[in-house]
Amino acid sequence: MHQHTDFIPLNIAVLTVSDTRDESTDTSGQYLISALQESGHQLKHRQIIKDDIYHVRAIISQWIYDETVQVVVITGGTGFTGRDSTPEAVAVLFDKEVTGFGELFRQVSWEEIGTSTLQSRALAGLANHTVIFCLPGSTGACRTGWEKIIKPQLDSTTRPCNFVCHLLPK
Secondary structure, eight states: OOOOSSOOOOEEEEEEEOSSOOTTTOHHHHHHHHHHHHTTOEEEEEEEEOSOHHHHHHHHHHHHHOTTOOEEEEESOOSSSTTOOHHHHHHTTOSEEOHHHHHHHHHHHHHHHGGGGGGOOOEEEEETTEEEEEEOSSHHHHHHHIIIIIHHHTOTTOSSOOSHHHHSOO
16 A cells, blocks of 8 residues: 655545535535644535435445545434435445545544444445535534544645545546
């Protein structure tokens, strides 16, 4: 595995899954966009869609097919309400699940929200050289996931390992 000594900016797509948010009320999506840009990455796509399993799956399929997208971050649809379907929409697209992501997200969330973290179905996986992170819809959860897990793993200088080498063309 080749380790990079210089930061490599990645192209990231952000999807907000919500039946109620639009661009003016999507604080979670806006946080993620600001955070990824402040970290040196580029926003490739941004979309807000209703919580519909097939619409989510269609958008993510397009983005993992797009060779210019290396990362997809989804916010919303990971809870237990009737329409929360992000895990069901996305997991079938994974070539490999990043099992530790959901476990680590719930561990770091424990410090902030206690046992309520059990109701997070955050998950991640790799598909066609694209890493996909699924976060809860709250801005606090997006901040926790980005700052404590995603940001360092998308930094090519993070040691001993990071996701960047899995996302670059061979």
